[in-house]
Amino acid sequence: MPTVPQSHDRPATLDERSLQLRRDILWMLSAVRRGHIGSAFSTLEILRVLYDEVLRIDPTRPDWNERDRFVLSKGHGCLGLYAVLADKGFFPREELLRACSFDGILGGHPDYDKVPGVEASTGSLGHGLAIGVGIAIGARLDGRDSRVFVLVGDGECDEGSIWEAAMIAAKHRLDRLTVFVDYNKMQSYGPTTDVVDLEPFADKWRSFGFAAREVDGHDVQALRETMSALPFEAGRPSAIICHTVKGKGIPYIEGDPAWHHKSRLSDGDLTRLQAALEGEQA
């Protein structure tokens, strides 16, 4: 098996699009002042490649029946999804500034009933993969060739329901279903190796019947190539273990569990986050 590049082992270079989406998140935070910041930054490259180049979607018709479906199972990673959906035109960018407000459509976890482009309401962990399984079976029953993508967190994989769903997906040979794992190796309390070790992680997915590959989850080209190879194996669901860095792009928060969730961000915090992000560009 090829050695998987670990993005934290080498200098990170985020291209302009990745930087711009991060700026959008910070812009959102300037109004919202709270959120799961670490996850927002670890998932962004997965999301942008998916939405820019892979998903068959039409932002003007979020209910288009032939669309591909994406379920953000780790609902707390929604800041990144909101930035991407706004960028794609699912809703006006100004909504980003109303996130978490009383009448806003964008909550601290995504609500399918409120946000165009959000397929399922998630937040409590361990739900999205099973929902994705049902969507994939539904598409098969309809004779639609829609694909289903589900993004789960690494800590989320502590939930037994993920593995229940994985077994069902393999049983039904759902090769139009792909699960991304945002493997930033840092859950709420600390490193996954301390809380509950997931290794051998890719082999776990394989043993549950998935065709699994590992990729640097911030390497846009590698993500592009990996997703273009889907399905990895006919008759098997695919798993893409994305090695990521929590808080990617803001060096001083990277890998720091204290940035899993932050509230009451001050003006000074925001200034520092923005400066650190732009520093990456140099």
Added chain:
Amino acid sequence: MRKACLDAVYEMALRDTRVVFIGSDLGAGTLDNFRRNLPDRFFMEGVSEAAIVGMMAGLAMSGRIPYMNTIAPFIVRRACEQVALDACLHRFPLRFLASGGGVVYAPLGPTHLAVEDIALMRALPNMTVIAPADAEEMRRLMPLTLDYPGPIYIRLAKGGDPIVTTAAGDFEIGRAIPMRQGRDALIVTTGVLLKSALESAQVLSQQGIEAGVLHVPTVKPFDTETMLDMARHVRVVVTAEEHSIIGGLGSAVAEVLAEAAFDRPPRLARLGFPDVFPDHYGSQAEHLAHYGLTSEGIRSAVLRLLDVVRPPHRETTPR
């Protein structure tokens, strides 16, 4: 009743391609005709209720109407969060066919009993909760579930339960059914205890006490109007359910009566299981007898309450 229910699912599936069936490792041979004739829409998954509810939600996103059957506690306790979020929050038309409501599985012990299922399901926004009294009523109910909005929890009884409902009047989800009128007392029941309620009313009548019987197959949404109409002029109301007295039918009735603010509110007794895990085995009938959930238990409660509300004896105080 379970057979009537599952047969109805198959009948609907034959006519309507939206219908799919999912079981979690059910007994061998369950719905074999469905499996044979409509294999694409028959799913027998493993012992994984949480994931199955999520899968149902995904199927509903594709316009399907999933009917899921397993033992009640594995829906309401094991997969409670999936039922709350994947079904209720999304308002998807998921149908939960819960075998062994109450103490049907008495010999199997407390892990397999469902004496708080109505309470748990009632508390979930958007959930409809239905406990038919017999197989005939189940047959009337099931076709209505096809296009009813939102998730439905349907509580199944033991099977072979006596038929006590009548086809008179159309069954309607959300409507309580007056089975008998009575000016003195009102007995309110859900599920299979309707039979005991009717029997107790019969015996009470022979004693000169006229008790009405209101059958409440749909515990939620609760038919407040019909209940208050019947409760308005009686002196006592007794609720009887094969369920904990916390959060079930008795609670629903108590809540409505308390807020009705009648000038002369009826006295109320709730019959059900006390706040315990039933700690015996034996049979469903033995459990019901042990906790007074019988026609005699209901009759006694009515009499007890009537005594209580009799005008108190006025004592003459010597001046």
